[in-house]
Amino acid sequence: MAWIETLVNGALLGGLYGLLGIGLALVFGVMRLVNIAHGEFMVLAAYLAVILVGLFPQVHPLFVLIPVVIAAFGVGYLYQAVIMNRVARAPDPLAPLLLTFGVSIVLRNLMVEVFGADVRGLQLGELSRASIRLFGLSIGVMPLLTLVAAVLLFLLLQWALKRTSFGRIVRATADRRDIVRLFGVKPDLVYNYVMGLSLALGAIGGVLLAVRSSFTPFSGVERLLIAFEVVVLGGIGSFWGALLGGIVLGMAQLAGLKWDANAGLLYAHLLFFVMLLIRPAGLVASRA
Template sequence: MIWVETLINGALLGGLYALLGIGLALVFGVMRVVNIAHGEFMVLSAFCAVFLANLFPTVPPLLMLIPVIALSFAVGWIYQAVIVNRVVTSPDPLSPLLLTFGVSVILRNVMVEVFGADVRSLQVGELSRASLEIGGLNIGIMPLLTLVLAALLFMVLQLILRHTEFGRIVRATADRRDIVRLSGVKPDRVYNYVMGLSLALGAIGGVLLAVRSSFTPFSGAERLLIAFEVVVLGGLGSFWGALLGGIALGMAQLIGLKIDPNAGLLYAHLLFFIMLLIRPSGLVASKV
């Protein structure tokens, strides 16, 4: 029974990890760019949520997600339009990596300057500790809600990309940038909206992770690593693959902690390494 509970809780944790990775998967699937600053943007969203929660103490903290999501979308749109579009079509694959890495370093130092280096977390009261007992298993309500939210977001995103005009334009831009330009679509503008959506999705994961664990301005690298492993495990550019990759990563982490309480993310990293050896294309090898 203990192992069953461990697997269930691992799957629930995986829903949160999937939220960290879906934005990264979206940008890579459409632009073939790895946004190294993705982790810092998630941490920034968490800082903004904590700041707003302190500014409006009578408002439920999780409602701070609404303005943070909107702000993250706007920041992502501007970030892509002003910075990333300059190198998104560069023949040198290192250009986007170096540029987004530079942005991540700047963001990290700005957060230290503005918010300080103290450890923070988003307090949501009893909700973070509430649980359900089902058949002798203790299931946390907050992790369960996070997994449900992740699944809903994945379904909505899939529906948007498959069955709306915007989604068809995004997929066409991902496949043939030169062709869509001839039809009057501006690929750079499409990329702006994609990056905005990516950072908005990342903000959801960043804020919810701030409820579950503490963070500092230096937590971006850890968030990016988790997001990257989720995307690679699931399959680069695959949304449902990212969900499966997150669940697999969460299960591996909690199984490892059950075997060795000092293991941390070691077993999750081992799963990532083994997956690269036996199936480098990921669990679901498809693109946006």
């Protein structure tokens, strides 16, 4: 019974991990760009949430997500428009990759400068500790809400990409960034919106993860690593694969911790390594 509870909790944690990966997967799918700074932007969103919670203690911390997500969208839009679009057309794919790497280092050190290196966390009070009993299992309310939110966000994103004209333009730009111009679409503008969306999704993941575990300005790398593993494990380019990858990773982490309390993320990484050897295309092989 205890093991089942561990696996269920792992699956719930996986919803959160899926959220960390989805923003990264979106940007990679549309622009073929790996945004190394994705983790730092997630941590930045968590800092913003902590500041807002401090400024408005009477507001429930979860409502802080709304301004944080809007701000993250704006930051993503500007990040792409001002910095990334300068190299988006470079024939050498290394140039944009190195640029995002540089941005991640700059952001990390700026955060140390501004917020200090102290460990921070986001307290939700009662909600953090609340749990319900389901089929004899004790399930945390917050992890359950996180998984529900992740599934809803995945559905929403899927709908937006498949059913709206914005989504159609994004997919067409991903297919052929030159040819969309013949129909009046400016690819750079599409990229701005996609990066905004990616960082907005990352911000949700970053804030919810800050509720679960504390963070410092250096936490971006761990978050990026999880996001990477989620995306690769699920199958690059597959959104539902990312959610599935997150769930598998979350289960491996909690099962590993139960077995060996000092393991941290070791067993999640080991599972990722083994999966990479036996199924390099990912759990859900991409259609392309």
